[in-house]
Amino acid sequence: xxxxxxxxxxxxxxxxxxxxxxxxxxxxxxxxxxxxxxxxxxxxxxxxxxxxxxxxxxxxxxxxxxxxxxxxxxxxxxxxxxxxxxxxxxxxxxxxxxxxxxxxxxxxxxxxxxxxxxxxxxxxxxxxxxxxxxxxxxxxxxxxxxxxxxxxxxxxxxxxxxxxxxxxxxxxxxxxxxxxxxxxxxxxxxxxxxxxxxxxxxxxxxxxxxxxxxxxxxxxxxxxxxxxxxxxxx
Amino acid sequence: xxxxxxxxxxxxxxxxxxxxxxxxxxxxxxxxxxxxxxxxxxxxxxxxxxxxxxxxxxxxxxxxxxxxxxxxxxxxxxxxxxxxxxxxxxxxxxxxxxxxxxxxxxxxxxxxxxxxxxxxxxxxxxxxxxxxxxxxxxxxxxxxxxxxxxxxxxxxxxxxxxxxxxxxxxxxxxxxxxxxxxxxxxxxxxxxxxxxxxxxxxxxxxxxxxxxxxxxxxxxxxxxxxxxxxxxxxxxxxxxxxxxxxxxxxxxxxxxxxxxxxxxxxxxxxxxxxxxxxxxxxxxxxxxxxxxxxxxxxxxxxxxxxxxxxxxxxxxxxxxxxxxxxxxxxxxxxxxxxxxxxxxxxxxxxxxxxxxxxxxxxxxxxxxxxxxxxxxxx
Ligand SMILES: Nc1ncnc2c1ncn2[C@@H]1O[C@H](COP(=O)(O)OP(=O)(O)OP(=O)(O)O)[C@@H](O)[C@H]1O
Ligand SMILES: [Mg+2]
Numbered sequence: 001x002x003x004x005x006x007x008x009x010x011x012x013x014x015x016x017x018x019x020x021x022x023x024x025x026x027x028x029x030x031x032x033x034x035x036x037x038x039x040x041x042x043x044x045x046x047x048x049x050x051x052x053x054x055x056x057x058x059x060x061x062x063x064x065x066x067x068x069x070x071x072x073x074x075x076x077x078x079x080x081x082x083x084x085x086x087x088x089x090x091x092x093x094x095x096x097x098x099x100x101x102x103x104x105x106x107x108x109x110x111x112x113x114x115x116x117x118x119x120x121x122x123x124x125x126x127x128x129x130x131x132x133x134x135x136x137x138x139x140x141x142x143x144x145x146x147x148x149x150x151x152x153x154x155x156x157x158x159x160x161x162x163x164x165x166x167x168x169x170x171x172x173x174x175x176x177x178x179x180x181x182x183x184x185x186x187x188x189x190x191x192x193x194x195x196x197x198x199x200x201x202x203x204x205x206x207x208x209x210x211x212x213x214x215x216x217x218x219x220x221x222x223x224x225x226x227x228x229x230x231x232x233x234x
Numbered sequence: 235x236x237x238x239x240x241x242x243x244x245x246x247x248x249x250x251x252x253x254x255x256x257x258x259x260x261x262x263x264x265x266x267x268x269x270x271x272x273x274x275x276x277x278x279x280x281x282x283x284x285x286x287x288x289x290x291x292x293x294x295x296x297x298x299x300x301x302x303x304x305x306x307x308x309x310x311x312x313x314x315x316x317x318x319x320x321x322x323x324x325x326x327x328x329x330x331x332x333x334x335x336x337x338x339x340x341x342x343x344x345x346x347x348x349x350x351x352x353x354x355x356x357x358x359x360x361x362x363x364x365x366x367x368x369x370x371x372x373x374x375x376x377x378x379x380x381x382x383x384x385x386x387x388x389x390x391x392x393x394x395x396x397x398x399x400x401x402x403x404x405x406x407x408x409x410x411x412x413x414x415x416x417x418x419x420x421x422x423x424x425x426x427x428x429x430x431x432x433x434x435x436x437x438x439x440x441x442x443x444x445x446x447x448x449x450x451x452x453x454x455x456x457x458x459x460x461x462x463x464x465x466x467x468x469x470x471x472x473x474x475x476x477x478x479x480x481x482x483x484x485x486x487x488x489x490x491x492x493x494x495x496x497x498x499x500x501x502x503x504x505x506x507x508x509x510x511x512x513x514x515x516x517x518x519x520x521x522x523x524x525x526x527x528x529x530x531x532x533x534x535x536x537x538x539x540x541x542x543x544x545x546x547x548x549x550x551x552x553x554x555x556x557x558x559x560x561x562x563x564x565x566x567x568x569x570x571x572x573x574x575x576x577x578x579x580x581x582x583x584x585x586x587x588x589x590x591x592x593x594x595x596x597x598x599x600x601x602x603x604x605x606x607x608x609x610x611x612x
Pocket of ligand 2 (some may be wrong): 212
C-alpha cells in the first residue's frame with residue numbers, strides 16, 4: 001500500500017493528576033490512507049474527540065508519536081503547528097462554529113484570510129466552494145439565517161477552502177435529521193473525497209456507516225476493532 | 235495581516251449593541267475629561283487675563299503676589315531703579331485696583347481699574363469706539379466691551395457715572411484679547427487719575443512693567459530686581475505663577491483633578507467591562523480561529539485593533555461632543571470660560587490609550603489562555 005496519510009503510534013492522553021487521573025486515550029496506534037474515509041465510532045466518553053485532537057495538532061499527547069504525511073507533528077514549534085493546522089488539516093466542528101457577525105462567504109474565507117490570501121481573491125475562491133456545496137445564493141446572508149444542514153455545508157466549504165489533505169469531522173450528523181445527515185455524508189463522499197485526500201469522521205450515527213471505507217471502534221480509550229465499511233467497492 | 239484586521243473590524247462593528255456601548259463608554263469618558271480640563275484651562279487663562287491684555291515683557295512685583303488682582307504696592311524708587319538697569323529699554327508703572335461704580339440707575343457695581351502710564355499709555359487696549367487721546371480728557375475712562383460690559387448698563391461714549399464718589403465719563407470703548415475670571419467689568423484710565431480717584435496706600439505702583447532692549451537682557455534685569463528684594467517675571471513666568479496658585483493653592487485644581495480621575499474611572503469601567511464581555515462572548519470564535527491555524531500574535535493584533543479602533547472613534551466623538559457643548563455654551567453664556575487646548579487633547583488621548591490598553595490587556599490574557607481543544611470538544 002502507499003504511504004499512509006497519517007500514522008499514530010501508541011498515543012496516550014490522560015487528564016488530571018493523582019486520584020483524579022483518568023486516561024482518555026490509551027496506546028492508540030493506527031494508520032489512515034489517502035483516498036479513504038475512515039470512521040471512528042464508540043460510546044460517549046470513549047476518547048474519540050481526544051484522539052481527533054491529537055491527530056490534528058490541537059491537543060498534545062502525553063506520549064506517543066503522530067506522523068502526518070511523514071512529519072512528526074508534535075515535534076513542531078507552536079508556529080509550525082499553527083501552520084500545519086492551517087495548511088494540512090481542515091476541521092468541521094460538531095457545532096460548526098460559524099461566525100454570526102460575518103456573512104456566509106466571509107465565514108468560508110477565514111482559512112484563506114489566515115493564509116494571507118488577499119481579501120477579494122479570498123472571497124472569489126470562497127464563492128467557488130460555496131458553489132460546490134450548493135449555497136452560492138446564500139453567500140451574503142448571515143449564517144444564522146441558514147438551516148442546520150446548510151450551516152453544515154458552510155462549515156464543510158470552510159474546511160475545504162484551504163484545500164487541506166486531511167479533513168476531520170466530529171459528529172457531522174449529530175444535529176441533523178437522518179435524511180439530511182445521509183445527504184451530507186453522501187455529498188462529501190462523492191464530491192470532497194479525492195485520491196489525494198484522507199477524511200476522518202467521528203460518529204455515533206449507524207445510518208451513515210455505509211459510506212465508510214473502514215470503521216475503527218473505540219471503547220474506554222482503546223481501539224477494540226477495525227472493520228470494513230458498508231460501501232467498499234473494490 | 236490586513237485581512238484578519240478586516241475580520242476583526244467586522245466582528246466588532248457588526249455586533250452593533252456592544253460596539254455602541256463601547257463607544258458610549260469611551261465617548262463619555264473623553265467628553266468628561268475634556269470638559270473638565272478645558273474648563274480648568276479656560277479658568278487659568280482668564281486668571282491671567284490682565285497679564286495677557288497688558289502684554290508687557292517683564293513684570294516687577296512683590297514676591298508675595300500670586301494673582302494679578304491681588305497686587306501689593308511697590309515703592310516708587312523701584313521704578314527709578316528699574317529705569318537705570320542696563321538693558322532696560324523703558325520701565326513704566328501700572329496701577330491695578332478695585333473700585334465701586336455707581337451707575338446712572340443708582341445701582342452699584344464693582345469694577346477693576348487699570349491705570350496706564352500717563353506719558354506712554356503702555357498696555358493700552360485697542361479701541362473700537364472713541365479716541366485714545368481722550369483718555370487725558372477730564373474724568374475720562376475707557377470701558378472694556380467684554381462679557382461683563384452689560385453690567386455697566388451698556389454704556390456709550392459720553393455716558394457718565396460715579397467712581398468712588400468722583401464723577402467719570404466714558405471716552406472710549408475697547409476690546410481685549412482675554413476676558414477676566416471674576417465677572418466684573420474693567421475700566422482703563424491714566425495712572426495719575428487712577429491713584430487720584432481710588433484710595434491707595436503709601437505706595438501707589440502695583441506693577442512696574444519693563445520692556446528690555448532685547449531678550450538677552452532679561453536674566454540681568456531679573457537679577458538686578460531681585461537684589462532690590464522684588465521679583466521680575468516674564469509674561470509667561472507670571473502666568474505660570476498665577477496658574478500654579480490656582481492649581482495648588484485654591485482647591486480648584488484638586489477638585490478638577492478628582493473629577494477628571496472619576497471621569498476616567500467611569501469611562502474605563504464602562505468600556506473595559508463592555509470590551510471584556512465582547513471578548514468573552516467571542517472567546518469561542520477566537521478558539522476556533524486558533525484551531526483553524528491562527529497564531530497567538532494574530533489574535534493579539536485583532537484584539538489590539540478592536541480596542542484601538544473603538545478608542546480612537548470614541549476619542550473623536552468625545553472631543554467633537556465637548557467642542558459642540560463648549561461652543562454652544564459660549565453662545566448662550568458669553569463669559570463661559572472653557573477652552574480646549576492642545577494639552578487637553580493630548581491628555582484625553584493618553585487617557586484613552588490607557589483605557590484601550592487596559593481593556594485589550596484583559597482581552598488578550600483571556601484569548602491567549604483558550605485551548606482550542608475545549609472548543610473542539612464542545
Ligand atoms: N479537559 C479534560 N479534562 C478532564 N477530562 C477530560 C477532558 N477532556 C476529556 N476528558 C475525559 O476524557 C474522556 C474522553 O473524552 P472525549 O471527549 O474524547 O470522549 P468522546 O468519545 O469524544 O465522547 P462523546 O461521544 O461524548 O463526544 C472522557 O472521560 C472525558 O471526561
Ligand atoms: Mg466527542
